[in-house]
Amino acid sequence: MAIYSYPSMPDPCKVLEFDKEKCVGCNICVNSCPLDVMIPNFIKGAEPIVLFAEECWFCGSCVQECPAGALTLIPPALQRISTVWKRKATGEEFRMGMLNPPAPNLNPPAGNRK
Ligand code: SF4
Numbered sequence: 001m002a003i004y005s006y007p008s009m010p011d012p013c014k015v016l017e018f019d020k021e022k023c024v025g026c027n028i029c030v031n032s033c034p035l036d037v038m039i040p041n042f043i044k045g046a047e048p049i050v051l052f053a054e055e056c057w058f059c060g061s062c063v064q065e066c067p068a069g070a071l072t073l074i075p076p077a078l079q080r081i082s083t084v085w086k087r088k089a090t091g092e093e094f095r096m097g098m099l100n101p102p103a104p105n106l107n108p109p110a111g112n113r114k
């Protein structure tokens with residue numbers, strides 16, 4: 001009996017973007033995921049298959065562990081508003097809990113508050 005696995009296709013559930021040029025198929029991201037969202041690709045060297053996108057916690061482990069920088073997390077819109085922000089000048093994106101966060105904003109609050 002043959003058993004098949006298919007990736008989660010609908011775009012609203014798309015949680016990860018793989019850069020196919022950079023990915024070497026090492027599967028470190030698969031093994032770093034606490035929720036087993038991905039499985040290794042049956043094609044050797046190809047990017048993993050996202051099988052259970054709706055299970056993703058958006059913890060970012062897979063992105064941080066990827067040695068090739070081939071993974072981008074796509075948080076849902078609500079999380080993007082509250083936990084991901086961008087530096088206007090450079091376009092850099094920041095996320096709560098990230099490694100090496102930027103220096104804190106030491107500017108005084110606007111509006112003459114004490
Ligand atoms: S963000 Fe976390 S839960 Fe989601 S696929 Fe990556 S490691 Fe798994």
Ligand code: SF4
Binds near residue numbers: 023
């Ligand atoms: S850790 Fe990075 S390079 Fe390795 S399989 Fe995952 S996305 Fe590809």
